[in-house]
Amino acid sequence: MLTKVERLARISVRGVVQGVGFRPFIYRLAQEHNLKGWVRNTSGNVEIEVEGDEETVDSFLSDLKTEAPPMARIENVEVTFYPTKGYTEFQIGESLSREGQYQLVSPDVATCEDCKAEIFSSDDRRFGYPFTNCTNCGPRFTIIEDIPYDRPKTTMREFEMCPQCQREYHDPLDRRFHAQPNACPQCGPSLELVDGDGEPVEGGNVIEAASDLLKAGGILAVKGLGGFQLACDATSEEAINTLRARKRRSSKPLAVMIATLEDIEKHCLVSPEERKLLESPQCPIVLLRWKHGSNISPAVAPNLNYLGVMLPYTPLHHLLLKETGLPLVMTSGNLSEEPIAKDNDEALTRLKGIADYFLLHNRGIYARYDDSVCMVEGVPQVIRRARGYAPYPIFLPFKSKQILACGAELKNTFCLTKDEHAFLSQHIGDMENEETLEHFENTIGLYKKLFRVEPEIIAYDMHPEYLATKYALEAGAKESLKLVPVQHHHAHIVSCLAENKVEGPVIGVAFDGTGYGTDGTIWGGEFLLADWKNFKRVGHLEYVPLPGGEVAIKKPYRMALSYLYSLLGEDFSLEGLPLSRLESAELAIIKQQLKRGINSPLTSSAGRLFDAVSALAGVRGEIDYEAQAAIELEMLAPDEVDESASYPLSIDEEGGIGVVKLKELFSAVVQDVRNQIPLPVISLKFHNTVAQIITEMCKLIARESGINQVALSGGVFQNRLLLKLATAALQREGFSVLTHHLVPGNDGGISLGQAVIANFVSI
Ligand SMILES: [Zn+2]
Ligand SMILES: [Zn+2]
Ligand SMILES: [Zn+2]
Structure with a gap:
């Protein structure tokens, strides 16, 4: 009989592998295979060392790729072999911060079925708790201030876990093992209901009180995942018209949140593809064909045959929807085209006079994050890319220089590239006011920090009046970066090419409202x-x-x-x-x-x-x-x-x-x-x-x-x-x-095209 040779495998895993239950998964996998060693997060990857015979290590590696947790996205696995060190157990090690390295950061994830079951079961300790989450769901990007992703680097650091939460957090076999936002009613964030002047509404259960206000036709500002939303009864024309008048938005369609898929089907036609999108961990707004006979008020989307609908994606939304028993308008908490309000004080000031009441909580939001919008025409298309999608990168079919592309004026996004990653930002908004420009600058700062990008090139639209262009020229001059102007429609076509991983040349049909031409028209x-570099009209x-x-x-x-x-x-x-x-x-x-x-x-x-x-x-x-x-x-x-x-x-x-x-x-x-x-x-x-x-x-x-x-x-x-x-x-x-799928075909996709073009123009 052959003696099996023991060896040590050092494994590096890259992708979205932090904040998604990856270390507990590795821990359990190592136990299953009876392998000793350790796993740890670093600012660049997840590192693992395991010792065992060749066959066992091989089967461990293959399970690692095929059985990874639902939210993990493994981009690459590297293995090197060494002589054994003689580990006696498998441990989860301290996280390690390394200069210059970076990690993909998970987008926020809609509440999982397990957590949902807990908040609705009366004998669970998290019954009715609006901040329930686990390694498979909950806030991520919106609470992360820096990497590696650990609780002290998130807005959850202020909450000290109670002994029971601690136990879950440290138990590798628990669903909440190393769930950084882990919380319960004893130790976690809590809700508060206040009126338009910020005065607390006394007495009773907050969710019940908030629901009563909604049922009575009130407008409620709700602190959600990436900012405030404005909610009202979607079946009440009067409530909607009040909201429209106060928000100064007379007919732009509003999104509706509906408790369950079954309820959605009472109002809209849902194809299998649309159903998949609605129920995905991204949980976007999906534009659905509106049924005749739906009691959702036509004032939600005047003259339109489509309704923007989403399912609840946080426990707070689930609880509110269940309690009201109504479809609720759930629209960004802002005035007209300003960025979405995110902090309590900010909301109380900026949304004063719009909302009758405010449903606040004390978990900080670090990054503003709007709801994403998708439609299915043949295939799914993201038309506003934010919650659930950003900051996951678009993968490029080449290794890119470090570039900042500043995007367009309307539906602005920016894009930072590094290696084969294009970090297309979440929807920033229309760059027509100081607040949005500030949001743009802050978010660029956050992405640069999270992904350790130091751009050498700035790409921008040729339109001299775009705020994003002015920003690019100023920042480029200040930091002596190479400036690359990009024609608007060339950028449109290349964004489509890049996401389809096609170099061209192709015939590009760019049909939009406005883009500055090379002839000044x-x-x-x-x-x-x-193609990626050139174009000819x-x-x-x-x-x-x-x-x-x-x-x-x-x-x-x-x-x-x-x-x-x-x-x-x-x-x-x-x-x-x-x-x-x-x-x-x-x-x-x-x-x-x-x-x-x-x-x-x-x-x-x-x-x-x-x-x-x-x-x-x-x-x-x-x-x-x-x-x-x-x-x-x-x-x-x-x-x-x-x-x-x-x-x-x-x-x-x-x-x-x-x-x-x-x-x-x-x-x-x-x-x-x-x-x-x-x-x-x-x-x-x-x-x-x-x-x-x-x-x-x-x-x-x-x-x-x-x-x-x-x-x-x-x-x-x-x-x-x-x-x-x-x-x-x-x-x-x-x-x-x-055609477009992952990247908006509208101006929200422009920055990706700019970045790719700048990479090749500057060779
Ligand atoms: Zn969960
Ligand atoms: Zn607790
Ligand atoms: Zn355009």
């Missing part, structure tokens, strides 16, 4: 030949003036007039059109602006084309949230799609560039509107036409270039109907089509 209906929508600049974005009827007068002549009559109701004084001003080109920059924007058609058809002439006119036009299209009906279009070649001419399209739409053709028909014909514009142009470009792969990016592709029609039409023509 406003681009937005662009066809590019693009090979086609675009015809230019028209944007009368009044920004004003024309808020007032789509101005765009309709711009197209009509520019394409059909300045004597064009508005007779028989909804636009004829405009006041003649304003009309005269717009005509002057168009004629003389006063404050009327040229644009090739696809977003503005949608706006113009929406206003021309009488769907919406003024908006109060981004893309509202286009979205409402899309919503009118019939469910049964007939792809045969469309409007005429033509493509001219101007200086080697294909230009989509829109005169015939507008003449035909005018005719349909005058003939009172039903809006669903106009909407569908228009969507079909835009899909044809895309296919026809791609065919021309493919003929010239020989390239038959197309990448679709830009906010316009959040239009599901267009995405579906364009993808199908391109595929029918033999194109392979790349």
Whole structure:
């Protein structure tokens, strides 16, 4: 019989392996295999030493990869072998901080089934406790101030664990072994209900009292995971209208939280893919088809067929939802587009006058973190990437330099790259105020610290007026970093390429509202030949003036007039059109602006084309949230799609560039509107036409270039109907089509594209 050779295996595991129950898992695994040694966290990885014979160590290694805890994501395992040291037991060692090393940090994780069962069972010591968590769930990124991830480096350090919690924390066989936010009613954070002046509401159970306020139609500010949310009864039009008036958000859709999947299905259609997303540990808001007969008030999402819905993702939400028995509006606690409020004092000041009552707690939030939003059109797509996703990186198919990419103006995110990791930040917001800029700067600081990134390059959008651009120029100059300006639509396409791990060149179709072009005009209906480094503009929508600049974005009827007068002549009559109701004084001003080109920059924007058609058809002439006119036009299209009906279009070649001419399209739409053709028909014909514009142009470009792969990016592709029609039409023509999944196709994905381009431009 052969004697088995004992050896020592030193194992390094990288990935999301801290704060997810990985050490207890290794501890149990070592026990199972009867291996001696130790496991510890360092700032760069999890390190393990085990001693045993070859066969046992091999089977330990294979189980390590296949049986890891649900939230762990193993990126890489390295093993080296040494002679044995003679360990006599298996231990969990002290964490080790090493200079310059970094670790992936787990996003916050929705409450697991085990914890949920505890808070709802009356004989459990955590019955009704809103801060219950374990190694498989609970807050992570939002409470971490630095790495390695241990309680003293989180906002939980102020709470000293009671003996029972201590026991769980130190018992390797317990679900709460080394669960850093571990807490119970004896020792952990607690709730407090206060009124609008910060005065405590006396007496009784806080959850019951808060629920009573919600049931009576009140507006409650709830301190959640990554910041405050504003809650109210989603079935009460009155409560919603009050919230809208106070929040100064007249029609932008609000998200709804519903207690269970079964309840969601009473209000919405849920496909298997959507169900998977709703119930995932990320627990995002999912845009679901809204059922007729749902008693959720139409005021939640006026004129829309989709409702943003999520399940409860913290014990506090579970308790509140169960107690009220209502679907609750659960929207970011902010005024208009300011960042979400996160601290108690801050909320009491900033949300004063908006919320009637505040449901506070004393667990600190370190990082602001909004709810993520996803939709499923064929495949799942993240359209706002925050809670549950960030700061997990996007994996790059190459080793990147250390770069800070500052992103765009609206839906800003930034991106820091290091090695093969692109740390795309959580949604920061619209960079239109000081508060958001501050949030942006602070969050850059946090990511640099957590992931030990020292950028050598700063990438930024070419738009000189973006706050993110100004920040980049200033920071770059101060720290003598290499500055790389990146064209907006090139960044869109490369963000799509990067997440699909495709280098290009591809035909990039970038359709959005606004992006600064290399010729100083406003681009937005662009066809590019693009790869990670370069792009060439090979086609675009015809230019028209944007009368009044920004004003024309808020007032789509101005765009309709711009197209009509520019394409059909300045004597064009508005007779028989909804636009004829405009006041003649304003009309005269717009005509002057168009004629003389006063404050009327040229644009090739696809977003503005949608706006113009929406206003021309009488769907919406003024908006109060981004893309509202286009979205409402899309919503009118019939469910049964007939792809045969469309409007005429033509493509001219101007200086080697294909230009989509829109005169015939507008003449035909005018005719349909005058003939009172039903809006669903106009909407569908228009969507079909835009899909044809895309296919026809791609065919021309493919003929010239020989390239038959197309990448679709830009906010316009959040239009599901267009995405579906364009993808199908391109595929029918033999194109392979790349779309977004992990990274938003809107401006929230721009920073990833900027970072990748900067990496290759600077070689
Ligand atoms: Zn749990
Ligand atoms: Zn305790
Ligand atoms: Zn854009």
